[in-house]
Amino acid sequence: MRALKYAILGLLNRRPMTGYELSKEFNFELAEFWYANHSQIYPELKKLHTEGLVTYDVEISGDILETKRYTITEQGQKDFMQWLHKDEKLQRTPKNPFRLRMYFSNYLDTETRVQMLENQKMQHVKRLNALKKTCEQYPETPPKDSDRFGDFLVLRGAITREEQVLAWLDECIGYCKE
């Protein structure tokens, strides 16, 4: 499937970037639906290069420090667009260790159970607030053909997802206290 390959190609299709810049994107911007560590990114870039899907120019920052700025090739763009057009088979529901715990929660007393739910709630509230703040950068829907439109769509998805999780946690707390 090689999703990381296409995540990288997609970003490079927007503009040339270094491995380090890609790494930052994955750990901030895209983190709501994709991410990767540098230890995965650098080898993948190497692979994409041998496959002829990207090229790079070496730049010098300061006196010595070399950085490789990667550019997507024509072949890379073709490959990326082909992937983008494919229909996605619904992914399996992602594994969720907290729900696994809740599944077995009848072995916990009510107090502990509620405490755990409240703890999760707190963490999700934080995440939701951060997402809402990011969303303030979009006072209106960005144009459909701009990079920012995709960003906006997934951000909206992340926000409603967090709202749903919070509603579920409240529902659970309600059942536990009944």
Added chain:
Amino acid sequence: MRALKYAILGLLNRRPMTGYELSKEFNFELAEFWYANHSQIYPELKKLHTEGLVTYDVEISGDILETKRYTITEQGQKDFMQWLHKDEKLQRTPKNPFRLRMYFSNYLDTETRVQMLENQKMQHVKRLNALKKTCEQYPETPPKDSDRFGDFLVLRGAITREEQVLAWLDECIGYCKE
């Protein structure tokens, strides 16, 4: 972290089971938040056995066919309960290849984009309906100290999650058609 270990211990804590039965649980009952193939389960059971957390009795079905029925040991129960009481640090948002695609969707024409969203919608509607049907088995909230209470909670979570995804997909379709 070894979540599979605790998923297995948790199920064996309910009742003794064979690897095959565990496998079925993971691919049907629990699939909304955890799953594993038999190729992962058998080796894990072996490991749990060497760690002294489970034991097994060999049963014969028919004339020859041997099956191992695993039982959790006292040590296994202790280990499981310890895990169950631990507070869960919020997991990273799971990777989502469809959202990755939507992130880059400005390179698709409106028609293709809407078609993809509709396709996802169809698949989620199917899943939602299946979940709702399962939920009919719970005409009322099961008692808090029964196994079925945990099943019910995560089932409710799965249903509201699917509803949220459908709402998001509709929102996206709306933005695309604007």
Added chain:
DNA sequence: TTAAACATGTAAGCTGTTACATGATTTA
């Protein structure tokens, strides 16, 4: 009698995480 379900295992390969390893540049 044959297909589906029962039943258990191993092997190869891919994905991803954590840790190891090194060094330059910028900012406080």
Added chain:
DNA sequence: TAAATCATGTAACAGCTTACATGTTTAA
């Protein structure tokens, strides 16, 4: 001058998927 950030890589290991491998029992 020290800390943070920039910058690139490799290694070991954990987790998971797909395929390989074999054979039994049950129900249509």
